[in-house]
Amino acid sequence: MKTVAIIDYGMGNLHSAKKAVEHVAPDTTVLVTDNADQIREADRVILPGVGAIRDCMAEIRRLGVDSLVREVSQDRPFLGICVGMQALMSRSEENGGVDGINLFPSQVRFFGDELVEQGERLKVPHMGWNQVRQTVDHPMWHKIPDGDRFYFVHSFYVEADGNADIAGRTRYGVDLAAAVARDNIFAAQFHPEKSARAGLQLLENFTNWTGK
DSSP states (O other): OOEEEEEOSSOSOHHHHHHHHHHHOTTSEEEEEOOHHHHHHOSEEEEOOOSOHHHHHHHHHHTTHHHHHHHHTTTSOEEEETHHHHTTEEEEOGGGOEEOOOSEEEEEEEOOSOOEETTEEOOSSEEEEEEOEEOSOOGGGTTOOTTOEEEEEESEEEBOTTOTTEEEEEEESEEEEEEEEETTEEEESSOGGGSHHHHHHHHHHHHHOOOO
16 A cells, blocks of 8 residues: 655645545555654655745754655655745745755745736735646646646745746746656645645646656
């Protein structure tokens, strides 16, 4: 039986993510855990995240999750969600500037207070459903139509332009990275556990993905 470990560092939709994975893969054991040994023994690992990146990274470093993420993401499928994706970047502008785990060389930017699209002022945070344009053919997009909609909640974003690791792109005043991927890592700015059919399909794909 496969095991998925959802890293519990006190931040994230832990139990909704757990229920969603259990729903799409009932033959999978899903653990919400901060136990390093359990995480190392899991077949797949998820790093969730909500809230301010400063608080998330403070707990990630305090608990040694940064080193653990670098370790386990090398040899098994690894999924970052929302702030869990942003934490994998090199640095975020949030809270005056916060260093990330630095698995991707990207910057996390603030949408700004004057975000405009076609003359219309957009609300920040970006909250709600938006289209994701797939930019690579990746196993995580299996059975998900290009342009399908996912649920977003965020005020900061990873830049899309010039991003060699981009796997999906969304427009909200700016072009942003809806997903990035490299080797065993796939990370999404949107919340698959809140994204109905498309999100559940992505989580099912994760439980079947064997990595690089």
